[in-house]
Amino acid sequence: MSFLSRIMVVKSKAHFSAGGNNHPGDLGMPFEGTRKRSSNQAKSRVAIVIASFTAVYCIIGGRLVQYGMAQPETVSSIGRADNLMASRPDILDRNGEILATDIRTVSLYAEPHKIVDADEAVEQLSTVLPNINVTEIYNKLKSQSRFQWLRRQLTPKQQSEILALGIPGIGFRPEKRRFYPGGATAAHVVGYVNVDNRGIAGMERYIDNQGLADLAAIGMTSDAKLEPVKLSIDLRVQNILRDTIAHGMTEFQAIAAGAVVMNVHTGEIVAMASVPDFDPNNPSAGAEDGWLNRMSNGTFEMGSTFKSFTTAMALDSGKVTLRDSFDARFPIRIGGFTIKDFHGKNRVLTVPEIFQYSSNIGTAKMADLVGIDAHKEFLTRMGLLTKMQTELPEVKMPSQPREWKKINSITISFGHGVSTTPLQTAVAGAALMNGGKLIEPTFLPRTEAEADAASTKVIKKTTSDDMRSLFKWNGTHGSGRNALVPGFDVGGKTGTADKVVNGRYSSDLNFNAFLAAFPIDNPQYIVLTFIDAPKSGERGIRTAAGNAAPMVRDIISRSAPLLGVEPKFGDVGSALLVSY
Incomplete structure (x- = not known):
């Protein structure tokens, strides 16, 4: 027998020997044990998979919670995301026309540590933004910081073109931009905001000072629609007023001009402008000359318009009446100065004639009769020597002599020696016309009842009646004739002050x-205009009668119907114009 055959026989005997004591029914037991072992292994594997997935999801969930509770990263060049999207309320005129509103925009930023090639990135960006400072942008991209602003408030076209460049490490962040549909029309009243949408001037700054800035700082204005702020400004009249003074500044070759229209019974500023000015959509283009609001933030010697207050003071004191006369034949010499009349009549003048001919001598004698202390007290009472209170932040303090002497009182009586703002002069003038109530000016809507409650009685009603008659007389027979508008009775007082x-x-x-x-006859509105250093005027008249008065005429003739003032013709106002 071969070796291989012997091995096969041995294996066969061993097999039958191992299973010889078993019963025939026990032959399936080894197979049952195998199935159990396989099932247990499968369950273990499923449990391991489940545990693995659970652990992974727990880790992911934990990280999400961690990120959600973590404070935003703060660096010097960027604020919190909610601050960037903080809303500002719309600003409306009294008729609901939009003066300022928010529009959505985006700003370009970079993550310098992700920039691959700063030179190439700058070169590509300059194809879309040709006016960028290449050196500055390059330095930002090479700084290896985590965040840098590159350009704020892009246009949609610029965003699209930069996206097409595909520069790594460059991104966009949503922001809101302030938009002023009227441009420069009401620039000094509405004001403007900075690149972070924070109020810098005008009513924009006033709104921030009322708590909006604090709310924005803690994120409570994020993308929320805020209640609009309505102003007392009438955009139609505002446009007329600014157009008139801008034209006047050019026509009369002046360095500046300004005007205001104010409701005498409520103190509401219906329109106010000062030129040169600026476009709040691009305030930097206005430079410093255009930023100055000369109506409320510039002080000037107001010239003969101050004779209105000197005359009112004299009448209100009871020491002077409209029937009194003063000798204006000779100049007044005091303290080395000589006070004389510009167009002297060289005779005794009645009080209405002193007002009509704008006599320095007659006005000075009325002030002297009242006295220095009473003179200073009266101007203070009229709000001409103290800082004006109103919503507009840009308000300048008037200047006056440290010590009032007789020479000061005399020169101040006709508008030299005290500098005040044109708006203050208009406010005090309203008190002369409305029955004697001094009402603080407001750029917000106010009812007549609210104004009465906040007003201060500064002169007698009889004094106000007398001043209305003097304004009317001067408007028809004196220097105010160039401001006459057919159908609308205009009275007033010119003022020409040497600079x-x-x-x-x-x-x-x-x-x-x-x-x-x-x-x-029943004043509803005060209108004050000024023009600084004019070189010409109508019919060659360089004084206020030739330029400041015609500007009032143009403003009233164009805006009076819009203000609801009905024209009257004839001696009693009953005649009508008939066109044939």
Whole structure:
């Protein structure tokens, strides 16, 4: 027998020997044990998979919770995301027209640590943004910081073109941009915001000061629609007023001009502008000359418009009446100065004639009769020597002599020696016309009842009646005739003040103003215009009668119907114009 055959026989015997004591029914038991072992292994594997997935999801969930509770990363060049999207309320005129609103935009930023090639990135960006500062952008991209602003408030086209460049490490962040549909029309009243949508000037700054800035700082204004802020401004009248003074500044070759229309019974500012000005959509283009609001933040010697207050003071004191006369034949010499009349009549003048001919001598004698202390007290009472209170942040403090002497009182009586703002002059003028109530000006809507409750009685009603008659007389027979508008009775007082140059009064540079009211029999509105250093005027008249007064005429003729003032013709106002 071969070796292989022997091995096969041995294996066969061993097999039958191992299973010889078993019963035939026990032959399936080894197979049952195998199935159990396989089932247990499968369950273990499923449990391991489940545990693995559970652990992974727990880790992911934990990280999400951690990120959600973590404070946003703060760096010097970027604020919190909710601050960037903080809303501002719309600003509306009194008729609901939009003066300022928010629009959505995006800003370009970079993550310098992700920039692969700063040179190439700058070169590509300059194809879309040709006016960027290449050196500055390059330095930002090479800084290896985690965040840098590259350009704020892009246009949609710019965003699309930059996206097409596919520069790694460059991104966009949503923001809101302030938009002013009227441009420069009401620039000094509405104001403007900075690149972070924070109020810098005008009513924009006032709104922030009322708590909006604090709310924005803690994220409570994020993308929320805020209640609009309605102003007392009438956009139609505002447009007329600004157009008139801008044209006047050009036509009369002046360095600046301004005007205001104010409701005498409520103190509401219906329109106010100062030129040069600026476009709040691009305030930097206005430079410093355009940023100055000369109506409320510039002080000037208001010239003969101050004779209105000197006359009112004299009448209100009871020491002077409209029937009194003063000798204006000779100049007044005091303290080395000579006070004389510009167009002297060289005779005794009645009080209405002193007002009509704008006599410095007659006005000075009325002030002297009242006295220095009473003079200072009266101007203070009229709000002309203290800082004006209103919503507009840009308000300048008037200037006056440290010590009032007789020479000061005399020169101040006709508008030299005290500098105040044109808006303050208009506010005090309203008190002369409305029965004697001094009402703080407001750029927000106010009812007549609310104004009465907040007003201060500064002169007698009889004094106000007398001043209305003097304004009316001067408007028809005096220097205010160039402001007359057919159908709308206009009364007022001109003021031509010599400008101070190098500490001395200039004989060829004037600051001209006209303080007017209409309709003068029952005044509803005060209109004040000024023009700084004009070189010409209508019919060659360089004084206020030739330039400041015509500007009042143009403003009233165009805006009176919009203000609801009905024209009247004839002696009693009953006649009608008939066209044939």
